[in-house]
């Protein structure tokens with residue numbers, strides 16, 4: 001290991017799990033040993049939760065690295081990466097801990113592995129405070145494709161709070177380099193689609209009602225464009241436990257894709273669940289930003305690693321995005337610029353480092 005160990009403060013800005021995920025991914029890709037302290041100090045229950053722990057363990061394995069301090073509730077870890085590997089990897093959060101957040105830490109590593117990476121990930125597929133898996137395989141996938149990356153995702157089983165138990169398979173193809181992306185014009189909305197789902201002991205009529213409500217609200221907000229929201233019940237073979245929610249997506253004439261989503265909760269009725277998702281989507285579209293508030297922080301790592309200048313029109317910069325930029329700047333030394341427009345939007349740009357994948361690995365997993 002020739003680089004010096006870098007200290008990362010997990011309490012800065014958002015102070016959540018994203019700091020750990022980004023730091024570990026970049027550490028593995030750039031082969032920079034790190035120590036992350038004060039992990040999730042900004043959260044009610046600081047330290048590693050199952051989802052963070054399992055993500056770390058796969059990052060360790062995919063990078064042939066060494067990990068110290070990785071136990072539940074630990075607030076400090078040391079990670080020394082080795083060489084990235086292709087092959088098969090699996091993780092199980094054993095809770096409703098989000099599969100999408102496992103993907104957030106593993107996928108960037110897999111992009112720079114010497115051969116395809118196959119993942120089998122168990123946990124919550126549609127969990128709160130995280131991308132629903134539908135968002136990852138639709139919105140994030142399309143954005144990743146713009147950077148020249150790709151993956152195939154297969155949702156074999158869905159899992160909800162509190163049991164989890166969902167199962168997602170992914171195949172991630174390595175890139176030689178990521179290409180930079182310019183997204184400055186939202187264009188016109190050309191199509192909205194989505195799904196309202198229920199599973200377990202919730203009646204299919206709830207899903208159908210949510211779909212109808214979303215369809216009507218979107219039509220009245222956006223006018224005469226194709227809108228197709230389906231409502232259905234997951235079969236018992238396709239889902240573990242009870243759950244419900246909505247995932248909406250909009251595509252525009254300039255190739256942008258934005259999402260809005262919500263999850264059913266005991267104290268929310270179908271009107272509230274559908275309105276939440278519609279509001280998220282319509283607010284994002286009305287802001288004129290080319291990415292929604294959630295993708296905003298998720299593309300930062302791709303921008304930093306791409307070969308050349310990326311510029312993306314965003315809405316007001318979120319704390320998650322500021323945090324992602326902070327970590328990317330420490331580890332890649334890339335300088336991000338934020339240009340504030342008079343209408344409240346912001347353009348994030350940076351000259352990425354042009355990270356190259358290694359062409360062969362000493363040992364496959």
Ligand SMILES: Nc1ncnc2c1ncn2[C@@H]1O[C@H](COP(=O)(O)OP(=O)(O)OP(=O)(O)O)[C@@H](O)[C@H]1O
Pocket residue numbers: 014015016017018019040043101128129130131132135261293294295297298320
């Ligand atoms: N509804 C949503 N749709 C898409 N992405 C989401 C959604 N909600 C949250 N995210 C994304 O999930 C990630 C959550 O990061 P955060 O630091 O809060 O992680 P965490 O691991 O859940 O940790 P913690 O429990 O410490 O908050 C961010 O990338 C955020 O953009």
